[in-house]
Amino acid sequence: MLKRQIRERREYLYRKHKEEAEGRIRDRKEKLKRALDENKPIPTELREDALKLQEAIEYDDAGGQTFSSIDDEYKYAGVEDPKIMVTTSHDPSVKLKQFAKEMKLIFPNSKRINRGNTEMPALINECRKNNFTDLVVFHETRGKPDGMIVCHLPYGPTAYFNLSHVVMRHDIEDCEKMSEAFPHLIFHGFSTKLGERVTNILKYLFPVPKKESKRIMTFANTDDLISYRHHVYRKDENGKIELKEVGPRMEIKMFMIRQGTLDKEETSNVEFRIHPFMNTAKKRKYL
Numbered sequence: 001m002l003k004r005q006i007r008e009r010r011e012y013l014y015r016k017h018k019e020e021a022e023g024r025i026r027d028r029k030e031k032l033k034r035a036l037d038e039n040k041p042i043p044t045e046l047r048e049d050a051l052k053l054q055e056a057i058e059y060d061d062a063g064g065q066t067f068s069s070i071d072d073e074y075k076y077a078g079v080e081d082p083k084i085m086v087t088t089s090h091d092p093s094v095k096l097k098q099f100a101k102e103m104k105l106i107f108p109n110s111k112r113i114n115r116g117n118t119e120m121p122a123l124i125n126e127c128r129k130n131n132f133t134d135l136v137v138f139h140e141t142r143g144k145p146d147g148m149i150v151c152h153l154p155y156g157p158t159a160y161f162n163l164s165h166v167v168m169r170h171d172i173e174d175c176e177k178m179s180e181a182f183p184h185l186i187f188h189g190f191s192t193k194l195g196e197r198v199t200n201i202l203k204y205l206f207p208v209p210k211k212e213s214k215r216i217m218t219f220a221n222t223d224d225l226i227s228y229r230h231h232v233y234r235k236d237e238n239g240k241i242e243l244k245e246v247g248p249r250m251e252i253k254m255f256m257i258r259q260g261t262l263d264k265e266e267t268s269n270v271e272f273r274i275h276p277f278m279n280t281a282k283k284r285k286y287l
Helices: 001-037 050-061 094-106 121-128 195-203
Strands: 084-088 108-112 134-141 144-152 158-167 184-188 215-222 224-236 241-245 250-257 270-272
Touching: 084 094, 094 108, 094 134, 094 144, 121 134, 184 195, 184 241, 195 215, 195 250, 195 270
Parallel strands: 084 108, 084 134, 184 215
Antiparallel strands: 134 144, 144 158, 158 250, 215 224, 224 241, 224 250, 250 270
16 A cells, blocks of 8 residues: 555655646746747747757647646546645644634535544545545644645645634624535635635535525635635525625735645645745735
8 A cells, every 4th residue: 555655655756746837838838939920030049949849840730639647636626626734733722623623514515523642644534535635734822723734545636725704604794504515615816726726625625516406605816815705696586696605714925835635745746836925016916
């Protein structure tokens, strides 16, 4: 079992490395094609390889295809329902335990465990053995939930989120009863390539809903801050749609994506990370 995991991990890393190299070549071809289409001088850094790149462009136009390692990461998405493990950091407070219980109800087909003294490598290994597709870990500061890590299994990616303005279900006035139906998902404002990446990481935590489901979850991005809301709806006697909040509600901010799993933090590549200058330049939006 261990040898197979090592082999599969090595093959995955090889495909990832190959994809990055192909991505750099694809960027160079796009620059050359843009220069030729616009009848502009060929960029200096492309002049030595211009002829080879032009031949490759002609092959691409004839039907060449590109593939992404995301195809490997989420190749069964939509075919098989996700299986989520929900847990917390070590020694959680009462409020974090309660929050984890509520978030367990958010994710269909999920299980929650008490972390105890279990270390991350052992936890990841158990999740793999039991065919979990994702591990979601919640953190806190001074009793307030403020962090969420989504680790996709078996080999990543791992996304790190900050949580703020968390409102628990029992703090929401006239909170509706929690539905167990698979929810419809609404993603608004994720316009960039990175935004699509974050959308996939969050979207594939949920199974495909049935058409008659009346449960809705909304992820609305405004200035790189994701507002999460959870509602159910029904028709009243006059046929009008009535929307009721279920909760919990929170604001989510993604700050890092790693290509590996949580037990490989020291060796996995950083796919994206927020830098200090991104917090001050309003026009530098990344989602």
